[in-house]
Amino acid sequence: MATASRGFACALACLLAAGTLLAGQEGGGGRPARIAGCPSPSREFYPCAKPKAEAFNPPRNADGTPNMNGAWNPVTANGSQNIEDYQGDAFLNKQISLIIDPPDGKVPYLPQYANKRQDNWDHYIDPIGACWLAGVPRQVYAPRGIAIVQGSKVFSFVGEFAHEYRIIPTDNSPHIGDSIRLFMGDSRGHWEGNTLVVDTTNLTERTWLSISGHFHSDALHVTERFTLVDADTILYETTLTDPKVYRQPWTMAMPIVRFEKGHEVWEEPCIESDHDLPDLLREHKLWLGLDPPK
Amino acid sequence: MKLASAALLILFASSALAQPRPLLPRASDGKPDLSGVWQALTTANYDIQDHSARLGVPAGQGIVEGNELPYQPWARAKKEENFRNRATLDHEEKCFLLGVPRTMYAPFPFQIVQSPAYIAVFSEYQHTTRSIFMNSEHPEGPIEWFMGDSRGRWEGDTLVVDVRHFTDQTWFDRAGNFHSTDLHVVERYTMETPDHIRYEATLEDPKVFTRPWTIAFTLYRRKEPNVRILEYECYQYAQEQQSRGGP
Numbered sequence: 001m002a003t004a005s006r007g008f009a010c011a012l013a014c015l016l017a018a019g020t021l022l023a024g025q026e027g028g029g030g031r032p033a034r035i036a037g038c039p040s041p042s043r044e045f046y047p048c049a050k051p052k053a054e055a056f057n058p059p060r061n062a063d064g065t066p067n068m069n070g071a072w073n074p075v076t077a078n079g080s081q082n083i084e085d086y087q088g089d090a091f092l093n094k095q096i097s098l099i100i101d102p103p104d105g106k107v108p109y110l111p112q113y114a115n116k117r118q119d120n121w122d123h124y125i126d127p128i129g130a131c132w133l134a135g136v137p138r139q140v141y142a143p144r145g146i147a148i149v150q151g152s153k154v155f156s157f158v159g160e161f162a163h164e165y166r167i168i169p170t171d172n173s174p175h176i177g178d179s180i181r182l183f184m185g186d187s188r189g190h191w192e193g194n195t196l197v198v199d200t201t202n203l204t205e206r207t208w209l210s211i212s213g214h215f216h217s218d219a220l221h222v223t224e225r226f227t228l229v230d231a232d233t234i235l236y237e238t239t240l241t242d243p244k245v246y247r248q249p250w251t252m253a254m255p256i257v258r259f260e261k262g263h264e265v266w267e268e269p270c271i272e273s274d275h276d277l278p279d280l281l282r283e284h285k286l287w288l289g290l291d292p293p294k
Numbered sequence: 295m296k297l298a299s300a301a302l303l304i305l306f307a308s309s310a311l312a313q314p315r316p317l318l319p320r321a322s323d324g325k326p327d328l329s330g331v332w333q334a335l336t337t338a339n340y341d342i343q344d345h346s347a348r349l350g351v352p353a354g355q356g357i358v359e360g361n362e363l364p365y366q367p368w369a370r371a372k373k374e375e376n377f378r379n380r381a382t383l384d385h386e387e388k389c390f391l392l393g394v395p396r397t398m399y400a401p402f403p404f405q406i407v408q409s410p411a412y413i414a415v416f417s418e419y420q421h422t423t424r425s426i427f428m429n430s431e432h433p434e435g436p437i438e439w440f441m442g443d444s445r446g447r448w449e450g451d452t453l454v455v456d457v458r459h460f461t462d463q464t465w466f467d468r469a470g471n472f473h474s475t476d477l478h479v480v481e482r483y484t485m486e487t488p489d490h491i492r493y494e495a496t497l498e499d500p501k502v503f504t505r506p507w508t509i510a511f512t513l514y515r516r517k518e519p520n521v522r523i524l525e526y527e528c529y530q531y532a533q534e535q536q537s538r539g540g541p
Contacts, residue, residue: 061409062322069409132530133421147425149414151329151407152321158414163391163423163441165416167405173520182525184421206530264427267439271529272390272463286537 031076031096035255036233040076041096043105046235046253053227053235058194061150065170066194066228068148068155071259074236077141080134082212083107083252092212098141101251107214108247116290120213124287125280127207131270133164133183135207136200136222137238141254147265155189155196162270168198175201181218183207196226205289209240217244217290232258245290316487318451323410326451326485330406331516331523334399334493341469342399342509351468357399357509363471364504376470384468389420389529391440393464394457394479395495395509397422403516405523413446413453418523426455435459438475453483474501489515 031040038048058066077083081092085105088094097105109116128134134142144160153171168189176186178201186202200222208215225237234256241249319327337345337354344361347353365373376383386392392400397417404417415424426446433443435458442457457479465472482494491513498506 069412130530130533132533133525133527147412147414149407149409149412151409152327154329154407156407156414156416158423158425162421164421165414165423167407167416167523169522176520176522180524183527183530184525186522265425266443267423267425267441269391269440271388272385272440277533281537286533288534288537 031078032257035075035257036229038229038255040255042076042098042253043100043103045076045255046100046237049229049233049235049255053194053229056194056228056230058228059231063152065150065191066196067150068196068226068228068234069150071145071147071263071265072234072256073145073259074141074254074256076254079143080128080138080141080210083210083214084212086212098252098254099250100253102248107209108250110245110247113245116215117213120208120215120287123285124213125277125284126211126213127287128162129211129280130277130286131162132206134159134161135183136166136185136187136203137224137240137252138207138209139164139166139184140224140236140238140256144268145259145265155198158265160265160268163267168196170196175199178202185222194227196224198222198224198226200224205292206287208287215245215287215290216240216242219244229255318485319488321408321410325408325410325448326453327408328406328413328453328483328485328491329408331403331521332406332491332513333403333516334401334511334513336399336511338399338509338511339396339401339467342467342471343469345469357511359508359510364507366502366504369472369502373470373472376465376472378470380468380470383470384465385463386465386468389532390463391422392419393440393460394424394442394444395481395493395497396464396466397424397441398481398493398513399511402526403521403523416523418526420526420528432456432458436475438462440464442477442479451484453481455479455481455483457481472502473497473499476501483513486512489517 034040036049038045061067078093078095082095083098085097086092086095099105102108139159142161147158149156155168155170157166166184168187170189175188180202181204182202183204185200187198187200189196189198203220205218220242223239227235229235236256237253239249239251321327336357337352338357340351342358343356345354400419402418404415407414411428413426424441424444426444428446430445432445437459438461439459440461443459444455444457446453446455460475460477462474477499480496484492486492493513494510496506496508
């Protein structure tokens with residue numbers, strides 16, 4: 001449950017704290033060792049949870065769609081600190097890779113970008129540390145967790161962090177014109193059996209995938225799959241395609257678990273609180289993308 | 295002849311009485327389905343009261359019942375001071391959240407996503423999110439939130455939302471009309487046709503006003519095919535411009 005004192009600035013230090021707060025108490029790196037009867041690390045969770053999700057007959061809404069309404073916690077993602085294996089240090093927690101494909105658990109950057117993530121970490125402000133929108137897919141595993149609200153032919157996420165949201169029509173409507181670019185992109189969803197499949201285009205290159213500096217270009221195309229493994233666990237899969245930056249499409253998977261009953265996602269201001277961006281800008285630059293307009 | 299006209303009159307009267315309300319869209323729980331993209335068409339974001347045009351501001355009829363706000367004397371002086379300093383003091387200039395009810399008449403569309411237990415309101419302005427938790431209690435205060443804490447219930451076909459726990463950082467408009475942390479708003483959303491919602495709100499704030507006062511306006515459904523909420527990330531645009539050293 002949120003507390004009233006949380007309206008603090010959300011620059012790097014507090015994001016790091018958020019990752020720690022969000023993580024569970026058990027298991028290495030602050031994550032529960034097992035979720036839905038499966039080991040929680042992504043590369044073990046996915047093959048164990050996938051058949052369970054395919055076999056599960058979920059609770060349903062009045063319109064017959066699987067009922068995912070409620071408040072959810074991406075408990076193994078450490079508030080999006082990192083997405084690859086990381087041993088942990090003074091700044092970032094230990095992380096077990098969220099990437100299930102390729103099997104080495106690493107983002108398949110093109111050779112010319114092999115050192116770019118490190119350069120980002122050294123020289124740029126994580127965009128969400130500047131109170132910019134988290135983008136897709138990061139909003140799903142960003143700090144604080146999300147609420148899902150399912151309306152008629154629409155699926156929506158309310159992020160507590162910086163009052164971010166995403167609205168996903170599930171009415172077979174087409175994407176908007178390609179020249180409109182949005183931090184949260186244009187998401188369209190449809191149900192394949194009990195799985196919500198979301199296709200997101202129209203993204204900007206202003207967002208990252210982690211505090212540690214993983215990145216993409218404006219050619220990013222994201223496909224996500226949300227499937228209930230049991231009434232309190234979602235198997236979340238997301239595939240990122242971006243031929244400007246990656247050698248091949250790659251996929252993350254992770255469990256998202258229900259917060260305790262009664263948990264409400266509340267307002268957390270970002271720019272509206274005591275924002276320390278000027279301090280950050282003394283040593284780091286704003287991330288405007290790989291090739292920002294001059 | 296007399297009989298015939300009387301019968302006609304009765305027929306006319308009964309048909310007027312029986313005039314059915316337009317068929318409203320209904321959610322699975324039988325409540326009016328407020329889902330969709332909506333927008334107010336007033337000039338209340340400039341000034342919630344009647345105002346003549348001035349440079350950059352269209353003239354407008356206010357949304358306040360009786361037009362006058364019942365300020366306490368000190369608060370009326372404060373409002374006038376706010377008006378003189380509006381270019382820098384209104385937090386819309388800093389891209390902050392606009393609060394309630396201002397978000398509902400700001401010149402941006404918003405989308406309602408409705409489920410039985412939770413109604414979400416998403417505005418295009420600076421990714422504003424309102425969560426309306428149904429049939430539940432406010433958390434214990436004091437809490438200061440820009441959008442307050444919204445608790446909803448249905449009274450017949452009207453959605454009634456009780457909003458408390460505000461900051462004193464938001465204004466009602468660009469003209470300096472203001473409130474304290476004691477603001478309490480009760481909103482009423484009544485769908486009049488499938489494409490119109492009558493919005494009414496009663497506002498009370500014993501620190502600033504001498505009595506409760508009300509506002510009312512119409513929300514119009516955006517009918518364009520494929521209409522969706524886009525983004526107005528004004529804070530980010532300002533940061534980006536600044537980092538490039540100017541426009």
